[in-house]
Amino acid sequence: xxxxTQLDSxxxxxxxxxxxxxxxxxxxxxxxxxxxxxxxNQGLQLLLKYLSGSTLVKGINGFEAEFNKSQTSFHLxxxxxxxSDTAEYFCAVxxxxxNKLTFGGGTRVLVKx
Amino acid sequence: xxxxxxxxxxxIKTRGQQVTLRCSSQSGHNTVSWxxxxxxxxxxxxxxxxREEENGRGNFPPRFSGLQFPNYSxxxxxxxxxxxxxxxxxxxTSQVGDNxxxxxxxxxxxxxx
Numbered sequence: 001x002x003x004x005t006q007l008d009s010x011x012x013x014x015x016x017x018x019x020x021x022x023x024x025x026x027x028x029x030x031x032x033x034x035x036x037x038x039x040x041n042q043g044l045q046l047l048l049k050y051l052s053g054s055t056l057v058k059g060i061n062g063f064e065a066e067f068n069k070s071q072t073s074f075h076l077x078x079x080x081x082x083x084s085d086t087a088e089y090f091c092a093v094x095x096x097x098x099n100k101l102t103f104g105g106g107t108r109v110l111v112k113x
Numbered sequence: 114x115x116x117x118x119x120x121x122x123x124x125i126k127t128r129g130q131q132v133t134l135r136c137s138s139q140s141g142h143n144t145v146s147w148x149x150x151x152x153x154x155x156x157x158x159x160x161x162x163x164r165e166e167e168n169g170r171g172n173f174p175p176r177f178s179g180l181q182f183p184n185y186s187x188x189x190x191x192x193x194x195x196x197x198x199x200x201x202x203x204x205x206t207s208q209v210g211d212n213x214x215x216x217x218x219x220x221x222x223x224x225x226x
Contacts, residue, residue, distance in 0.1 A: 004155075036217075043117075043203055043217035044156070090155050099169045100146065101205075101215065103155030 002027040002093050006104035013081055014112050021076040021107045023091030030096040033074040035065055038088045038106075047089075050074060061085070086111045116142075117218035119204050125224045130194050134221045136204030137186040143208060145187040146215060147179060150201040162187060191223075199225045 007022040025031065032051050036044040048059025055067040065076045074091060088108050092101040116139040126132050138145060144163045148156035158171035162181035176192040185206070191198055201222050205215035 041219075043119075043219040044205075045217070046215075092155075099144075099161050099163075100158040100171065101148075101156070102158070105155050106153075 002031060002095065002102045004091050004093055004102055004104035006089075006091055006107050008107050009105065010108045010110065012110045012112060015083055016080050018077065018079050019081050019085075019109060021089050021091075021109070023074045023076065023104060025072050025074065025091070025093045027072075027093060027095070031093040032096060033065075033067060034092040034094070034101065035059065035063070035074075035076050036090045036092060036103075037061075038090065040087075044090065047076070081109070081111050083111050083113065085109060117204055117206050117216050119202075119218035119221050121221060122219070123222045123224075125226060126194050128194055128196060128225055131190065131192045132194060132223060134189040134191075134202050134204075134223070135186065136188070136206075136218055137184075138204070138206035139216070140185065141208055142185055142206035142216070144206060145181055145185070146205045146207075147187075147189045148203040148205060149173070149198075150203060150220070151197075152200070156203055159189070194225045196225050199223060 003026045005024045013019045034049045035047040048057050050057045050067045058064045088106045091104040118137045120135045146161040147159040150156040159173050161169040165181045178190045180188045201220045203220045204218045207215045
């Protein structure tokens with residue numbers, strides 16, 4: 001079975017400052033990794049994904065994430081946040097041969113002016 | 114506009130009642146998954162349907178059941194509602210073999226009183 005731990009439940013950050021959201025996962029088999037964003041009263045939107053290849057993945061809205069196999073981590077970063085980045089962010093894994101996403105508990109990002 | 118539409122958006126039911134939630138997806142998205150997201154938590158996998166058959170189930174009791182129709186629409190049925198069933202229910206669709214994650218709808222907020 002897979003599990004995902006998002007180490008920070010809330011991250012306050014000032015506008016135009018960098019942000020890093022931490023994600024660690026546990027799995028005995030190969031997995032695909034995802035970051036989703038959820039704005040208030042909305043569903044989930046895919047930010048980026050890691051399937052294979054380069055460990056640095058670039059996504060939408062200026063976000064990027066780095067896959068670290070030895071540390072089983074997939075941290076999300078953005079060099080300069082905007083007020084509009086205020087949302088909840090979810091890290092998720094899926095077995096390469098599987099059919100379900102396993103999510104972490106989420107990190108709420110609050111961008112302050 | 115995600116291409117995945119869920120209805121209704123909000124619903125209030127009484128404990129012990131039954132509820133049906135609906136999801137319609139993009140043409141060609143022949144796989145549909147349902148997730149339950151309790152307040153303040155990450156989504157939890159309920160089950161997945163492919164070609165109108167259930168092909169994966171999470172840790173949910175049999176009173177959670179589903180249907181998938183030839184036009185790619187889907188239903189989630191929950192019998193004998195309990196207070197703990199109060200949550201946001203998300204539908205996610207994809208094409209078989211698509212490793213790019215799933216397209217999520219905006220969800221149905223179910224409140225059981």
